[in-house]
Amino acid sequence: MNETARKIIETKLDSLSKSKFRNSFYLRKKEKEYIDKNGLDKIKEHAYDFIRKKLAPQFPLNDGAQTPMRNHPVFVAQHATGTCCRGCLEKWHKIPIGVELTDSQVNFVVTLIMEWIKRKYK
Ligand SMILES: [Zn+2]
Numbered sequence: 001m002n003e004t005a006r007k008i009i010e011t012k013l014d015s016l017s018k019s020k021f022r023n024s025f026y027l028r029k030k031e032k033e034y035i036d037k038n039g040l041d042k043i044k045e046h047a048y049d050f051i052r053k054k055l056a057p058q059f060p061l062n063d064g065a066q067t068p069m070r071n072h073p074v075f076v077a078q079h080a081t082g083t084c085c086r087g088c089l090e091k092w093h094k095i096p097i098g099v100e101l102t103d104s105q106v107n108f109v110v111t112l113i114m115e116w117i118k119r120k121y122k
Contacts, residue, residue, distance in 0.1 A: 001111065009115050016081055016092070025080035027120045031073045035121055043117065047074045047110045051083070055109065056101040060086060073121075077113040 001009070016022045027035075035043055054066045067084040068075045078084040082092030089095045095105055 005111070009112055012093075012112060013081070013115060013119070022080050022082060025076050027073055027076060027117070028070065030071070031076060032121060035073055035117070040114070040118070040121075043073055044110065044114055046072065047077075047113050048106070050074055050078075051101075051106055051109050051113075055083065055086065055089065056106055058098060058100045063087070073117050074113060077116045077120075081109075081112050081116050083109045083113060 050067075054060055060066055064085045064087055067078050069079060070076060075084075082088040086095075086097045089109075090097050093108075095101065101109070
């Protein structure tokens with residue numbers, strides 16, 4: 001990640017942490033153990049998979065209810081970062097509903113999720 005991208009991600013995580021709801025999410029023991037077992041690279045692969053299948057399409061299936069609240073670190077991170085559904089993605093990241101995500105938007109979402117996970121995993 002270059003310096004500009006890092007600043008954008010940090011600013012975003014900072015404003016998300018000021019939301020009482022978004023800031024209420026954390027990694028439980030079970031989710032941390034899942035990272036211990038699989039490693040962050042694997043978690044990132046899962047993040048790409050979830051985002052591409054469940055968030056990136058023009059009209060995702062069950063939009064607004066496609067992301068469980070727990071049991072996978074990426075799910076938790078999605079709620080914490082406002083990337084759980086297209087409504088939250090529009091509200092928090094100004095990414096419009098009804099348009100398929102571009103590759104760079106998918107990369108941004110995954111980077112944000114992974115940064116949140118790395119901070120909470122420590
Ligand atoms: Zn949502």
